[in-house]
Amino acid sequence: MKRILLAAAVAASFLTPAAARAHFIFLVQKHHDGKDRVHVYFAEEAAPDNPELLKKLDGMVVKAVSAKGEAKAVDLKADENSLTSEVPAGTPFTTTTFQYGVMARNESNRYRLVYHAKSGPVLGDAAWKAVDTSKMVEVDLIAADTKDGKIELTVLWKGQPVPKSEVAAVIPGIGPKKAETDDQGKVVFEKGEPGLFSARARIIQEGKGEEGGKPYDSTRHYGTVSFSTASVSGTKELAPLTPAVTSLGGAIVGDSLYVYGGNLGSAHSYSNKGQSNTLRRLSLSGQSGWETVAEGPALQGLAVVAHGGKLYRVGGFTAKNDEGKPNDLESQASVACFDPAVGKWTDLPALPEARSSHDAAVLGDTLYVIGGWKLGGGEGDTQRGWHNTAWSLDLTAKKPEWKAVAKPPFERRALAVAAYDGKLYAIGGMQKEGGPTTKSSIFDPETNAWYEGPALVGDDGMTGFGASAFATGGKLYVSTSKGNLQRLSADGKKWEIARELPTARFFHRMLPVDDSRFVMVGGANMDSGKFEQVEIVSVTE
Template sequence: MSRISLFVALLMAGGLMSPTVAEAHFLWVLPTESDNVDVCFGEVAEPDDPDLLKYIAQAKLWHVGENGAAHALSLKPADDVLRGSLPEGSTGGLIVAAHDFGVLERGDDTFLLRYFAATGPQLGSKVWSKIDTTKWATLRLIPSVADGKVQVRATWNGKPIADAEVTVDGPGVTDLELTTDAAGDAQFAAGKPGTYSIRVRHIQEESGSVDGKEYEEVRSYSTLAIEISTAADVTFSTSQSTAALPELPVPVTSFGAAVLDGALYVYGGHMGEAHSYSNTSQSNVLSRLDLQNPGEWEQVATGPRLQGLALVAHDGKLHRLGGFTALNEEGEDHILESQADVAVFDPKMGEWKELPALPEPRSSFDAAVLGDTLYVIGGWQLRGEEDSVWHNTAWTLDLSAENPQWTALPTPPFQRRALAAAAHDGKVYAVGGMQQEGGPTTKVDVFDPETGNWSEGPALDGRGLNGFGCAAFATDGSLYVSTLDGDLQVLSEDGTKWETARKLDRARFFHRMLPVEDGRFVVVGGANMEVGKFDEVEYIDVN
């Protein structure tokens, strides 16, 4: 179980959190430039559900001046935060908080959960190392700058902690996980200026009891909310998550997307909760974002409600293929049927035109264009209340023909869905997916149009899930795959193995990764098992 899922399970097991809460929650003190200090309870340093503030209502808050003197601050509800007022005339210093959450149980484990939190001046201030707040916050994070990177030191009772888990969220940095070294230090490259949410965990084998409840260990979390600006002598690594693009109008998974003439197009997709399908949870909108002059997303057309479809660009037009439609209403038993429809959209005309339908209804597949030829590979046919049929066929369509007709490829040596298809070096790659037998896989198969043969390519690195719902595309002469584990893998020059080019800021699956120019991708949509759906659209510079 992931840390976030585990944490939520613990809170629910203790009767301390509503089952509707989807994220882990921590105590945060928010940066302030006023006489008020705000405290919140959320996954990062920003206000969350105000109904959850009751769980930290007894938290203690102090302002610790540069002379080491501390003043206790009273907290009162204020909108979606708890608010305290700084002492009159107080300037500088640090603000720290502490809260014993209580004894929780998970299976055979019983532990005391403690929270600590801090905020203060921007990164670079000597106040962070000058003031010792150990008396009020036993577990601390002390920020500084080292060689252009942000460094945090984790201490317990003033002594550095080695091998502690540190998590960072901020502009251009999402769920970055670090481990402290022997000196208690962990470093990371800042993405962009802004507020960063940093937390650390420390576990002690210590038994005791609180309110008659015994525990076997103490689990402590300390959070740090800090502003990082260009004045902090930090090198911002905007190349890892370059300038933000407008968010998707609606977060979606299992959709079609393509880049055409400097614009990003997104069609259809699943908008609802995971594994819950209905007609109204499927999008029927074709949206467009101008990547050259990003403004707002615009709706350019509509069509059937679909997910599990493919969308490809060729010769100034978009081609939409297959997908499945939920015929049931929300709350009803699922009636899911794959579709065979194929249509072409000319942005200059602003309308869809039908093309020859797929030889059989198909969804959860992928498509790629090599030259003027469209390739359709993988997938299955959902048939309502009847059993689904896994396809062992693959097809091509000559997009340059006056009257294009579907032509069968040699039978693929696999049956997989939720895979990625990509054209590279004169061949078509079928990457990963879910097998009819054997579950998720990292297998790769390659079709060579010159010989008409399928061959086995090198498997992706990592666990089988790395191939499930992955995204693949070639740029600048190399083939790349982004995986559920957040790896950006690249096929070696000799085509014999995959290498990890870098870790991505957001680990996604059932997303799309599309080249916008040599060496640069745009990544859109998808989800993460811990976070849920993404509405963020970001660039990846592979060089």
């Protein structure tokens, strides 16, 4: 009879250089483009890796498992970073078992490699108890939340608990951790921050055999699971924004959401036909769909704010080149006001400097513009100048004029700017030197001085790149490309994860509907592309 060795018996191999380069199959379910999808990654963790490695999974079958436990194969297609497929709405699990083949380290170490992977619903979902996925994957990991706010995983082999099995987990906000199951096959991990939790376990099955003409002495089974640790409940979808855009401006006036401009094309593809020049409006009461209410210059990388029942459009850049031609991008200094009661734009004093990839916010009656750069046009877009200035404009003045404020202690673009507690917060962005950052800087108009603020929660600068920020309900929030909503702590000394968002966007707009809700519009994700869906998300303590 074949003999099963638990992962603990060979735990040392997790620490070898070869294991450090090992890859495992992870299934991750996401909601984007108004659809539920499963993504297949072949990597060290549940995230994109070299897409060329996905070719090694040829013939793999992924099944969508319904709440009734019924499994149906889905059609996988390759995208930029994964194999992916749409799954029926509300699918709690997806699973796969894939026989990779025979591996031979040497003549005395030949083994067959089999992967078992599963994605699950949010932690605490009833499907974790109701659906028996051990019928689909021989190595099964089942998740449950504990009374003290931790995660309990149970490792099963053919439906039976596996004691003393080493489990390697990647915990959001904490990182990699390892632990060993108890006599009931259970192991407990910290929950970490809201986000994607993934884990893997290994079981070795002794027994000689042959596959594809290659002999082996044992079979190594790797089981993986991934799921969200934070609920995305409290989300409502509005009419989709079609065509979808990124790098747009947006604001709310009354019960209407307005968006202007943006990039209609693919990432890093710019042309005069690929930029929007329309002002679109959506009633937040849901009584009608999107309508075009005005036109103007084609712009992206601009800022739009609301004040006194009107919209203010600031800067941005225009692509002067035709599609397929070398980039000819030129930042603009134009500023204009749109009055919904009149239905047309009125020009205001231009910015002292042409500017794009900046952000703006209104504090009191004053409009502030911070960050960005100047694209000077010309073939290939080689003329760039980063701004180290910031400007203010009194929107109530009879003859408004731009006034310089204290120079920021940074040069950043693709940042988020928000007014909160009598101050301006400049958050994240791309630095002139040093790449993307999670840093924040605070401007106090009373003293005309800048000082350093807390960094966003995140292990890399991309968390703050293309983020969006706004205050509501007496608190300041930031929506990040990592798909979490961060909130400034009461003492202003740190950022905290408020909740996980249904979509992970950057170059989008997050705007307050009321004291407890935001609307998310526009933007994109590196994995899934641009978002058409418009979401209202709730924030809670």
